[in-house]
Amino acid sequence: EAGVTQSPTHLIKTRGQQVTLRCSPISGHTSVYWYQQALGLGLQFLLWYDEGEERNRGNFPPRFSGRQFPNYSSELNVNALELEDSALYLCASSRNIEQYFGPGTRLTVT
């Protein structure tokens, strides 16, 4: 069974730019979660999508948004990038409550 995949692996952006990160869940999983892991910190919950709908949102500003497609893959969009957005962005998928993580996208904002 293929695991959760994410693209790109690494990304360097400038302050004020916009970025789109992508996630493909494990086959059969309908839920996708996004987390931010800043250097040396824990995982902060960003967004949860299930069956194409946003189900829950963490304590992040509206410039963090996303969507889930009919094939259950998902995008995370971040507008007006700030230096503190530099982090590893992890996607996880689930069919029930157990979440399985992708390898992450490392975003550096300069």
Place this chain on the structure above:
Amino acid sequence: GENVEQHPSTLSVQEGDSAVIKCTYSDSASNYFPWYKQELGKRPQLIIDIRSNVGEKKDQRIAVTLNKTAKHFSLHITETQPEDSAVYFCAASNSGTYKYIFGTGTRLKVLA
């Protein structure tokens, strides 16, 4: 608000010794508690989980205990090996929101 505290932040043990990591959660509605292991540069891997209807679960050298009254749960690793060295994260969730609240992580170093 919802919060999970995790201790210690770093832990060094000799190979073969046991390691214990403790977490405390605030949301009394939490009923699912997973533990993840994250090696350097790799994705978090689910290593064990426990649901609120049991007090203990064991899988070979790792075990998790849950005290719902005190709202805390712990990860126990016995006979530690160098490959156990990693950052371990606890989390709490409830089957209503499926939202995970993670602890801040414990960096475990197993010294050979």
